[in-house]
Amino acid sequence: MPFLLLFSAGIVDAIGFIHLKNGLFVSFMSGNTTHVAMLLSSHQYGQSISYIGVILLFVSGITVGEMIAVLQKKNYRWLVMSAVSILLCSAIFIEKITVPMATNFVLAFAMGLQNIALRITISKAMPLTFATAFLANTGRELALLLLGQGDKQLFLKQLSLWLAIFIGAIVGSNLMAFSLNYALVVPVVLCLCITGLLFWLKDLTNDD
Template sequence: MTRQKRRKIIRARRTATGIALVAAISFIAGMTDAIGLTMSGDFVSFMTGNTTRAALSLQSGDYTHAATLFAAIFAFVAGNAGGIVIAHRSYRRIFNVLCAVGALLGLAALLQQTDMSIIQFCIVVFAMGMINAAVEHIEGLPIGLTYVTGALSRFGRGIGRFMLGERKIDWTIQIVPWLGMITGAVCGAIVARSYPTVALAAVSAAVFAVAAATGFMPRSLRRRYNQNVTIRRVN
């Protein structure tokens, strides 16, 4: 086997593994978003929608709801930041990020029977922000896990370039997050309606299951799906 052929096989395996991870995590994100929307009436990963709803609440004078949505937006941003810190200070990046997300969703599930709905909501939003740090790219192509507007935009632009004669098809993987999210959202809606008291616990268990599955990933792949962080120290 030539070196070039070997590299193609290795790259194909990396891509396939990355696509499987993105599909699984997007499925979880869609499931969580459907459950969160059913329970709270607001989005737990769609911050564009929450921003618009916050503006409408301000306009109508519903300042409590607006404050809740702004708190959710802050929690989402903080979750993304926290996920990056965990990912880049961990030997098993994906595993540790997913375990942290699973633990947060488990905590939110425990708060379901208490009078802490806003705190529970923000914890779930924080977890959805954090999960984005699990996989940031596949072979250099940016991937969104909890929001699919960007993925659909990149997919549409890829179709446009293909129509103009460009024959690269790597943009087709951008449809994976959307497929994962829509199937996850359908499952989440069913679980939320049929088993509302254990819905978040079910998602938490799913996250831990995916985290356990990443333990079988070859060591060489564990850092392939995250951007490198360059830390400059000023003396």
């Protein structure tokens, strides 16, 4: 499950990035934070608003997702992914009637929301697209392996989590060779499948 979620997030992030062609991510907030700092330092306040807006919407998505998780402990996983699916579908239609930035705002909110769904299989507070953490954990596990103290399965798991984002971004980039509308169909279908699976498994998962 976490690999599908990370794969989907990688696709959406690449789609959002290529959609605006200005270095704006919809789920990689470390990059956006750096861009905001650079823009503010060079007094490009107007352009920085877009980055700040995406960051705020991403955090808002996480906030809403956490509220759903607290209020609907048993059902929050599939409810969150249902909301993500609806938001991604709406982005397809919004793109036709408004400015490109509005689409990225919707995608950023959806990706923030989707972070909460990952709690089903990874530690409770693990961010969905924290690729740096997965790479850091990969390096840590590799060090232990080289010292004869590591676990090969843990090493491969951390590496695979990073690869899921990486491969998703490759797929998203290739999908944008078509149009944004067609590109978003793939993550929409993935999210719907994940939603169905989480609904089916809701009685088998823990309520934490």
